[in-house]
Amino acid sequence: DGGITQSPKYLFRKEGQNVTLSCEQNLNHDAMYWYRQDPGQGLRLIYYSQIVNDFQKGDIAEGYSVSREKKESFPLTVTSAQKNPTAFYLCASNPQGLSNYGYTFGSGTRLTVV
Amino acid sequence: QKEVEQDPGPLSVPEGAIVSLNCTYSNSAFQYFMWYRQYSRKGPELLMYTYSSGNKEDGRFTAQVDKSSKYISLFIRDSQPSDSATYLCAASWYGGSQGNLIFGKGTKLSVKP
Numbered sequence: 001d002g003g004i005t006q007s008p009k010y011l012f013r014k015e016g017q018n019v020t021l022s023c024e025q026n027l028n029h030d031a032m033y034w035y036r037q038d039p040g041q042g043l044r045l046i047y048y049s050q051i052v053n054d055f056q057k058g059d060i061a062e063g064y065s066v067s068r069e070k071k072e073s074f075p076l077t078v079t080s081a082q083k084n085p086t087a088f089y090l091c092a093s094n095p096q097g098l099s100n101y102g103y104t105f106g107s108g109t110r111l112t113v114v
Numbered sequence: 115q116k117e118v119e120q121d122p123g124p125l126s127v128p129e130g131a132i133v134s135l136n137c138t139y140s141n142s143a144f145q146y147f148m149w150y151r152q153y154s155r156k157g158p159e160l161l162m163y164t165y166s167s168g169n170k171e172d173g174r175f176t177a178q179v180d181k182s183s184k185y186i187s188l189f190i191r192d193s194q195p196s197d198s199a200t201y202l203c204a205a206s207w208y209g210g211s212q213g214n215l216i217f218g219k220g221t222k223l224s225v226k227p
Contacts, residue, residue: 004157040122042219043202090157099206099215100146105157
């Protein structure tokens with residue numbers, strides 16, 4: 001079945017540590033997105049990519065980095081510069097980067113700072 | 115431009131009730147409207163998709179868009195405990211500049227047996 005796989009499901013980060021969240025899709029979608037979800041704040045866009053080797057900052061990109069070396073993969077690195085990283089992270093994809101098609105989401109990664 | 119407003123709830127109803135979930139938006143260029151359902155600790159899944167004004171029905175679910183008042187609604191008939199989830203509305207204009215959907219913050223629904 002086609003879909004988006006996020007791993008790991010739960011991730012724990014120590015202070016000052018970088019961690020990478022994995023997002024893989026087999027939908028042959030061009031565009032991929034990373035969102036952060038906090039209680040009461042809805043979905044906030046971190047980064048998005050419309051094509052391989054190109055990506056743009058979203059509304060809250062500070063403290064995060066991404067790469068898009070393959071169409072299927074869009075990993076997110078949460079760096080030590082992100083002061084409040086505890087949140088639920090969602091990866092999404094879209095067929096042609098046209099939002100009127102809607103998004104397919106992964107099942108999320110829960111990141112906790114310990 | 116980036117305005118889709120949604121009452122966060124929580125909303126609690128008894129099993130079998132009719133549920134009405136609502137959003138308002140400010141950008142008159144929006145033409146595509148969606149409802150996503152998100153179960154706890156899961157990713158959102160597309161539930162209903164509507165283009166422009168009018169109603170769309172799928173089983174117990176009806177999505178309604180009134181572009182004149184910039185109002186989006188989702189009705190759930192004969193609600194079930196399995197409908198307990200957070201419901202997010204979303205809107206887009208054609209093409210969607212930079213490919214971004216605009217989401218509401220979500221309404222948490224609880225259906226009690």
